[in-house]
Amino acid sequence: MTTNFTRRGVLKTGAIAGAGVALPTIFTSRANAYTNEPTGDTVTLGFNVPQTGPYADEGADELRAYELAVEHLNGTGADNGMLETFSSKSLTGQGILGKRVEYVTGDTQTKSDAARASARSMIEKDGAIMITGGSSSGVAVAVQALCQEAGVIFMAGLTHANDTTGKDKRANGFRHFFNSYMSGAALAPVLANAYGTDRNAYYLTADYNWGYTTEEAISSATEAMGWTTVNKVKTPLGAGDFSSYITPVLQSDADTLVLVHYGGDMVNSLTNAVQFGLREAQKNGKDFQIVVPLFSRLMARGAGENIKGIFGSTNWHWSLPDAGSQAFVRSFGTKYGFPPSQAAHTCYVQALLYADAVERAGSFEPCAVVAALEGFEFDGLGNGPTLYRAADHQCFKDVLVVKGKENPQSEFDLLEIVEITPVEQVTYPPDHPQFAGGELGACNNGA
Amino acid sequence: MASMADMGGGAAIGRRLINVGIGLAVFVGVWMLLRLIGVSSSGIVLQVLNGLEKGSAYALIALGLTLIFGTLGVVNFAHGALFMLGAFVAVTFNGLVGLSYEEVDPTRTDFLGNPAVIQTPYVEAWFGEAAGQWMIDWSVPLSILIAVPFMALVGLVMERGLIKYFYKRPHADQILVTFGLAIVLQEIVKAIYGANPIPTPAPDAFQGSFDFGVWLGFDANTILYPYWRLVYFLFAAVIIAGVFAFLRYTTFGMVVRAGMADRETVGLLGINIDRRFTIMFAIAAVVAGLAGVMYAPILSPNYHMGMDFLVLSFVVVVVGGMGSLAGAVAAGLILGILQSFASMTEVLELVPGINQIIIYLVAIIILLTRPRGLMGRKGVMEE
Numbered sequence: 001m002t003t004n005f006t007r008r009g010v011l012k013t014g015a016i017a018g019a020g021v022a023l024p025t026i027f028t029s030r031a032n033a034y035t036n037e038p039t040g041d042t043v044t045l046g047f048n049v050p051q052t053g054p055y056a057d058e059g060a061d062e063l064r065a066y067e068l069a070v071e072h073l074n075g076t077g078a079d080n081g082m083l084e085t086f087s088s089k090s091l092t093g094q095g096i097l098g099k100r101v102e103y104v105t106g107d108t109q110t111k112s113d114a115a116r117a118s119a120r121s122m123i124e125k126d127g128a129i130m131i132t133g134g135s136s137s138g139v140a141v142a143v144q145a146l147c148q149e150a151g152v153i154f155m156a157g158l159t160h161a162n163d164t165t166g167k168d169k170r171a172n173g174f175r176h177f178f179n180s181y182m183s184g185a186a187l188a189p190v191l192a193n194a195y196g197t198d199r200n201a202y203y204l205t206a207d208y209n210w211g212y213t214t215e216e217a218i219s220s221a222t223e224a225m226g227w228t229t230v231n232k233v234k235t236p237l238g239a240g241d242f243s244s245y246i247t248p249v250l251q252s253d254a255d256t257l258v259l260v261h262y263g264g265d266m267v268n269s270l271t272n273a274v275q276f277g278l279r280e281a282q283k284n285g286k287d288f289q290i291v292v293p294l295f296s297r298l299m300a301r302g303a304g305e306n307i308k309g310i311f312g313s314t315n316w317h318w319s320l321p322d323a324g325s326q327a328f329v330r331s332f333g334t335k336y337g338f339p340p341s342q343a344a345h346t347c348y349v350q351a352l353l354y355a356d357a358v359e360r361a362g363s364f365e366p367c368a369v370v371a372a373l374e375g376f377e378f379d380g381l382g383n384g385p386t387l388y389r390a391a392d393h394q395c396f397k398d399v400l401v402v403k404g405k406e407n408p409q410s411e412f413d414l415l416e417i418v419e420i421t422p423v424e425q426v427t428y429p430p431d432h433p434q435f436a437g438g439e440l441g442a443c444n445n446g447a
Numbered sequence: 448m449a450s451m452a453d454m455g456g457g458a459a460i461g462r463r464l465i466n467v468g469i470g471l472a473v474f475v476g477v478w479m480l481l482r483l484i485g486v487s488s489s490g491i492v493l494q495v496l497n498g499l500e501k502g503s504a505y506a507l508i509a510l511g512l513t514l515i516f517g518t519l520g521v522v523n524f525a526h527g528a529l530f531m532l533g534a535f536v537a538v539t540f541n542g543l544v545g546l547s548y549e550e551v552d553p554t555r556t557d558f559l560g561n562p563a564v565i566q567t568p569y570v571e572a573w574f575g576e577a578a579g580q581w582m583i584d585w586s587v588p589l590s591i592l593i594a595v596p597f598m599a600l601v602g603l604v605m606e607r608g609l610i611k612y613f614y615k616r617p618h619a620d621q622i623l624v625t626f627g628l629a630i631v632l633q634e635i636v637k638a639i640y641g642a643n644p645i646p647t648p649a650p651d652a653f654q655g656s657f658d659f660g661v662w663l664g665f666d667a668n669t670i671l672y673p674y675w676r677l678v679y680f681l682f683a684a685v686i687i688a689g690v691f692a693f694l695r696y697t698t699f700g701m702v703v704r705a706g707m708a709d710r711e712t713v714g715l716l717g718i719n720i721d722r723r724f725t726i727m728f729a730i731a732a733v734v735a736g737l738a739g740v741m742y743a744p745i746l747s748p749n750y751h752m753g754m755d756f757l758v759l760s761f762v763v764v765v766v767g768g769m770g771s772l773a774g775a776v777a778a779g780l781i782l783g784i785l786q787s788f789a790s791m792t793e794v795l796e797l798v799p800g801i802n803q804i805i806i807y808l809v810a811i812i813i814l815l816t817r818p819r820g821l822m823g824r825k826g827v828m829e830e
Contacts, residue, residue, distance in 0.1 A: 251493070302747060305646075
């Protein structure tokens with residue numbers, strides 16, 4: 001008996017059919033006007049935060065902030081948080097465009113591939129219209145690129161590297177958090193004021209994109225003030241014990257150590273530096289000093305006593321007296337029993353900013369949201385008057401220079417605000433060399 | 448006790464002398480090389496100290512690994528987790544002595560503007576302020592008292608409850624089950640204590656640094672070394688000496704050594720070798736735990752610190768020679784020192800990135816030239 005079916009033929013057809021089925025639906029589906037257009041009475045947001053791994057504590061705080069934001073957006077919370085103080089009055093506590101806000105969560109694990117996988121799953125399986133969160137620049141850059149391809153909006157969480165809104169910027173991505181350049185511009189004058197203009201600085205830098213851009217930002221800003229850079233040493237991420245990197249510092253002619261580390265690495269390197277007597281040391285006739293460019297309260301808690309008197313910068317702090325910050329701290333503190341971290345603040349604000357942009361645009365369509373956010377000026381969200389710059393999707397606002405508090409009044413009272421650096425001082429042109437390369441490109445609606 | 452099989456004998460002593468000679472020659476060669484590329488002598492001494500301190504932690508973990516492997520024939524990937532558990536015993540004890548009762552102080556306010564809650568540690572209320580403060584200050588060394596029974600218990604439960612069932616299984620199964628156990632322990636600790644490192648300070652008496660340079664004839668302030676790290680090195684030396692003395696000079700130790708050499712014959716003599724091996728597992732757990740307790744002030748404990756040490760400790764065991772206790776200790780110190788050398792700026796300028804691969808590079812070289820490791824014996828893992 002003959003048949004038209006050959007083994008080879010069946011395999012060929014099967015392979016082609018399989019490949020077709022396996023193609024991600026977000027790249028092929030044409031049913032909607034844009035990716036994951038909400039059709040029912042709810043809309044789904046995707047919160048992609050580190051739930052495991054070294055930044056899991058930051059991630060947990062981000063998630064708390066998002067849950068609070070969802071309550072406020074839906075009008076189901078104990079109060080309305082920053083909705084009361086936000087200068088834009090589009091949000092009414094009736095959801096977004098009348099649709100109740102629901103959310104799904106993903107675990108970035110602070111790994112780029114895991115973060116992309118969880119974001120992809122939230123977009124493809126759960127129908128998330130927007131992805132937000134994260135606590136690492138490596139992750140932010142990776143997820144931002146994915147969201148651009150998929151045609152959804154990415155509202156970055158805690159990411160401080162210049163690259164996020166520099167060479168890796170994307171039209172669908174937005175960053176509220178400040179960046180390395182801003183830290184340098186805000187810190188340098190304060191450092192020159194406190195420690196003089198004749199200093200020899202030694203850098204220990206985390207070996208990834210955030211470390212590089214922050215090292216460059218701080219060194220060029222301090223060199224402009226008259227400091228000399230003695231050495232820049234890259235340290236592996238998660239080195240644990242930094243003693244073999246710390247000991248050569250005292251052997252060099254440096255009198256200042258800049259620790260470009262974050263999270264657990266910063267806690268360990270700072271603890272090591274203090275153990276090796278750097279804070280009591282004298283060099284070049286001056287007291288030895290340590291600087292930590294990016295501070296967070298969660299880190300300060302880990303570093304304990306060692307953080308006292310050390311300068312750094314931060315995006316936001318719960319002790320700020322403005323009405324927006326106060327309202328947020330009250331909502332968060334009442335719900336969870338402790339004040340929010342800067343990671344929680346930026347995530348909460350990003351969720352509100354997205355929802356507000358949708359309301360103002362009158363649509364969830366990504367390109368309409370992009371247009372609503374570009375050049376948007378607002379106030380009442382804790383950092384004073386703020387601009388979402390159209391050229392690179394970076395927020396421009398005042399930057400806080402902080403210092404480890406000498407006499408804390410409570411377990412949360414770890415940082416004191418030394419200076420609120422005005423936004424003019426930290427603003428740079430979009431084509432600044434530290435942000436050169438890369439294009440925003442066109443926004444993508446997907447679908 | 449270089450290796451368990453070849454105790455004594457003129458040839459063995461001769462061979463050992465040659466090994467020490469080679470080791471010294473390599474060390475002097477590395478020293479000269481470092482001087483040649485512009486590293487100061489005090490810089491080298493500092494890195495040797497760093498290496499000894501880090502190496503002693505590797506050595507303590509590797510010693511326990513080797514003990515377990517030598518006695519029970521199990522490759523225990525959960526050993527790093529035991530080190531981590533030890534550190535968290537210190538964290539827990541530190542937290543317990545700091546437990547406080549709360550009183551509302553209407554004259555002060557908290558972050559939400561409500562009346563502040565003032566906390567006073569119970570130990571201060573019970574034992575008086577001075578004694579209470581002393582207990583809080585000395586909590587890390589004091590937690591050794593709790594760590595010994597606790598880690599012994601953990602070791603016993605682990606061996607009797609799980610690992611016992613894997614003696615007759617292939618090494619791959621043992622690695623999988625112990626690795627899984629390590630992840631479980633890690634996640635439990637993370638669930639309780641969170642992911643961020645928890646500061647656990649050494650007693651005030653050991654804060655600050657010791658001017659080691661003056662001792663060695665250098666200028667003042669050239670070689671400062673933290674007191675607690677010196678304490679750690681001495682502590683490790685005492686523990687290692689203690690384990691060796693226990694195996695060498697007690698009847699129990701003699702039987703264990705005999706059992707490591709020939710388990711069947713010892714069994715035929717009517718000795719319950721399994722029970723002794725179980726006790727050795729507990730001892731190995733205690734050694735790892737104590738290494739962790741005393742390490743807490745050096746590196747604020749976090750849940751994955753065990754994994755960080757485990758991988759390196761395994762390299763240490765392999766380089767030292769599977770089953771050789773002295774090899775584990777020697778390799779721990781040598782690799783610790785080499786790793787410190789490799790992270791010096793002068794070396795990094797010459798060979799970028801060498802700090803990340805040096806240990807594995809040395810492991811490859813040693814295994815190529817001496818396939819059984821520095822002091823490995825014939826027949827181990829070669830069946």
